[in-house]
Amino acid sequence: MLKLTISILIILFLLTLIYIYVIQPIGKTNKINHVPSPTSKPVVMIVIDSIMDEPLQEAIKEGKAPALEFLIKKGDYYPNMVSSFPTMSVTIDSTLLTGTYSNEHKVPALVWYDEQNKQFISYGSARKEIMKLGPKQVFENSLFHLNENHLSQDVQTIHEELNGKSASINTLVYRANQSQQLNVPRILNLLGFLEKGDSIKGPHYFSYGLLSKMNPHNKNTQFWQAFGFNDKFSTQELKFLMEKKSVPTFSLVYFSDNDKVVHKNGTKETKGIEDADKQLQELFNTHPSWEEAIQDNVWIVMGDSGQSDIGEDKEEAFIDLRDLLKEFRIHQISGPIQEHDQIVLGLNERMSFIYLLDQKIKQESIAALLQKDKRINFIAWKNGEMVQVISGDKKNELSFKPGGDFTDSYGQNWTIEGNMNILDLSISEDNKVSYGDFPDGLARLYSSFYSHTGNYLVVDAKPGFEFIGEGSPTHLNGASHGSLYKDDSYFPMVVTGTDLKPNHERMVDLKGWILRILKEDAQQ
Numbered sequence: 001m002l003k004l005t006i007s008i009l010i011i012l013f014l015l016t017l018i019y020i021y022v023i024q025p026i027g028k029t030n031k032i033n034h035v036p037s038p039t040s041k042p043v044v045m046i047v048i049d050s051i052m053d054e055p056l057q058e059a060i061k062e063g064k065a066p067a068l069e070f071l072i073k074k075g076d077y078y079p080n081m082v083s084s085f086p087t088m089s090v091t092i093d094s095t096l097l098t099g100t101y102s103n104e105h106k107v108p109a110l111v112w113y114d115e116q117n118k119q120f121i122s123y124g125s126a127r128k129e130i131m132k133l134g135p136k137q138v139f140e141n142s143l144f145h146l147n148e149n150h151l152s153q154d155v156q157t158i159h160e161e162l163n164g165k166s167a168s169i170n171t172l173v174y175r176a177n178q179s180q181q182l183n184v185p186r187i188l189n190l191l192g193f194l195e196k197g198d199s200i201k202g203p204h205y206f207s208y209g210l211l212s213k214m215n216p217h218n219k220n221t222q223f224w225q226a227f228g229f230n231d232k233f234s235t236q237e238l239k240f241l242m243e244k245k246s247v248p249t250f251s252l253v254y255f256s257d258n259d260k261v262v263h264k265n266g267t268k269e270t271k272g273i274e275d276a277d278k279q280l281q282e283l284f285n286t287h288p289s290w291e292e293a294i295q296d297n298v299w300i301v302m303g304d305s306g307q308s309d310i311g312e313d314k315e316e317a318f319i320d321l322r323d324l325l326k327e328f329r330i331h332q333i334s335g336p337i338q339e340h341d342q343i344v345l346g347l348n349e350r351m352s353f354i355y356l357l358d359q360k361i362k363q364e365s366i367a368a369l370l371q372k373d374k375r376i377n378f379i380a381w382k383n384g385e386m387v388q389v390i391s392g393d394k395k396n397e398l399s400f401k402p403g404g405d406f407t408d409s410y411g412q413n414w415t416i417e418g419n420m421n422i423l424d425l426s427i428s429e430d431n432k433v434s435y436g437d438f439p440d441g442l443a444r445l446y447s448s449f450y451s452h453t454g455n456y457l458v459v460d461a462k463p464g465f466e467f468i469g470e471g472s473p474t475h476l477n478g479a480s481h482g483s484l485y486k487d488d489s490y491f492p493m494v495v496t497g498t499d500l501k502p503n504h505e506r507m508v509d510l511k512g513w514i515l516r517i518l519k520e521d522a523q524q
């Protein structure tokens with residue numbers, strides 16, 4: 001026993017030394033050059049990853065979320081905002097920043113296959129998957145390629161439009177005009193991940209965990225704190241700007257901790273909301289009173305997507321696409337694409353891309369195979385201009401394309417044929433389309449077939465189930481997201497300090513709305 005204790009103490013001591021001498025960054029804190037204070041009231045947008053309406057209401061009822069309760073009392077509350085598709089962080093962030101779906105911003109998902117460069121792309125999902133792909137490749141994809149190469153140059157981020165007057169704190173998508181030198185930890189330098197002096201193009205105010213911080217006293221970057229990708233770090237960065245009276249025109253601040261506890265414990269979990277609320281309280285408390293905090297800023301506090309509970313029986317809850325497609329040769333992610341690979345799986349928890357590399361395989365036959373599994377909600381593929389959708393328990397098929405005589409609740413026009421029940425569409429006598437289980441389902445699903453090139457299908461799981469494959473994350477008895485289904489798609493939003501409302505209650509409408517708020521403020 002004593003021996004064990006001594007060994008543990010020695011290991012802890014060594015870890016501390018490694019941290020001090022190897023992981024601590026070579027560079028220093030970002031210097032914030034003076035930028036004139038904005039004339040308008042700053043918009044502070046805080047995204048609490050995977051916050052949902054029901055647990056939020058529960059936390060408020062139990063008195064665990066006083067700051068959020070205060071905001072809801074003082075402002076507008078939107079319980080059912082619609083996310084983009086797939087409901088995975090990088091695609092959603094890109095929609096938020098550019099005001100477009102993935103058919104325009106071109107960030108297809110967290111995990112996808114780039115057929116032009118024959119590369120399997122992941123921005124980092126499960127630890128196992130990262131190890132199989134090689135941490136360096138995942139790191140480079142998320143830090144450099146996502147913003148520089150994958151996010152389309154044909155769309156502008158809100159940071160680019162606000163040129164120099166915005167902050168990005170711990171958001172993975174951040175592209176803007178200013179060169180930001182990174183703080184390079186020695187270990188990343190030694191491993192060849194980063195060179196001293198490496199930089200990215202981000203907004204003027206830029207925080208990215210250990211790699212970039214504004215507050216020199218922000219200590220929340222230890223390796224057990226996800227190297228700064230945590231709520232406390234984000235709070236200390238924004239608090240620093242508030243205390244220096246340097247809050248720019250627009251700040252986007254990411255609180256990532258809630259997502260992890262919901263994945264682990266399920267959708268009823270309120271601990272993450274309680275903890276995020278404490279951080280909000282700390283931010284409010286930097287003002288003489290909470291009333292003044294909301295007078296000084298426009299606050300937008302919101303989620304990014306919902307989650308669905310995953311069952312507790314492994315055999316039932318996990319849809320193993322390798323089993324369902326076992327007659328084909330499926331690409332193994334630990335190596336490059338092989339000549340004989342027939343199928344690549346792009347798993348995004350409750351949604352998956354199925355890429356057909358072998359021209360002889362017909363999309364229809366893959367769809368028919370998958371249709372037999374009752375845990376799959378729908379299977380979709382592109383057939384000429386039309387997107388075709390089938391489901392295991394609904395007859396026939398549904399096909400649709402943009403333009404046509406049907407107008408949906410967001411003012412988008414469509415041609416629609418076949419069984420409307422497959423995507424739970426209701427059509428009125430005057431050709432108006434309204435959505436049920438799949439909010440804004442047509443535009444969101446359509447976007448996935450134009451987000452990147454390739455011959456692929458999209459599959460979506462029913463609530464309770466998730467797709468698994470090689471190294472993919474699993475959430476038995478927890479929760480996950482990714483699908484087009486309403487539980488994954490809705491997120492709440494609370495707003496104080498403006499009477500303006502977004503055109504529609506969707507993530508894709510927020511960029512235009514924020515720019516309108518800033519314009520109106522500037523005119524006052």
Ligand SMILES: [Zn+2]
Pocket residue numbers: 050259263481
């Ligand atoms: Zn998540």
